Amino acid sequence: METKKKRIGIYPGSFDPLTNGHLDIIIRASRLFDSLIVGVLRNDAKKTLFSMEERVALIRKCTEDIPNVSVEMFEGLLVDFVHEKKADAIVRGLRAVSDYEYELQMAMLNKHMSPDVETIFLMTDINNSYLSSSVVKDVAMHGGNIRGLVPETVIDDIYRKVKAK
Numbered sequence: 001m002e003t004k005k006k007r008i009g010i011y012p013g014s015f016d017p018l019t020n021g022h023l024d025i026i027i028r029a030s031r032l033f034d035s036l037i038v039g040v041l042r043n044d045a046k047k048t049l050f051s052m053e054e055r056v057a058l059i060r061k062c063t064e065d066i067p068n069v070s071v072e073m074f075e076g077l078l079v080d081f082v083h084e085k086k087a088d089a090i091v092r093g094l095r096a097v098s099d100y101e102y103e104l105q106m107a108m109l110n111k112h113m114s115p116d117v118e119t120i121f122l123m124t125d126i127n128n129s130y131l132s133s134s135v136v137k138d139v140a141m142h143g144g145n146i147r148g149l150v151p152e153t154v155i156d157d158i159y160r161k162v163k164a165k
């Protein structure tokens with residue numbers, strides 16, 4: 001009897017840091033795939049507040065209860081990572097219309113480089129539509145309250161990091 005191939009999704013991003021918007025996409029995507037890999041991009045050209053290890057650790061802390069979610073770092077081309085992991089699709093989140101142009105460009109480019117790789121988009125939850133890592137960093141750096149913007153378990157980690165800067 002033929003065994004069905006397990007469906008693998010990859011949710012790539014910078015996650016600098018993880019927000020409730022990201023976590024919502026992770027939870028919803030984890031229900032669509034047998035396994036979901038959160039791919040944390042190492043991009044030395046893009047300056048991040050949190051190191052690669054810190055970004056990975058924060059996501060792991062928030063997803064440890066979801067058995068089919070794993071967190072891995074990657075560098076280079078996303079399509080290469082997708083092939084390496086034998087994944088079936090890339091997952092991205094869409095907030096406002098402003099996300100659309102960039103996401104369309106990336107999806108087209110990836111399709112051009114690798115026609116077998118699909119990108120699927122999940123619409124943001126209405127409550128998270130204004131949320132981004134930049135917003136979280138801005139609020140935290142100015143001493144504002146980030147409760148409700150990021151998972152409870154990482155609030156202190158984020159304040160600690162911002163204070164140390």
Ligand code: ADP
Binds near residue numbers: 022025093094
């Ligand atoms: P990038 O990958 O462009 O560096 P991020 O790491 O912030 O950006 O985001 C990774 C993915 O998550 C992107 O597809 C982005 O559109 C999506 N995303 C970010 N914030 C939210 C949110 N609040 N709701 C839904 N999707 C989001």
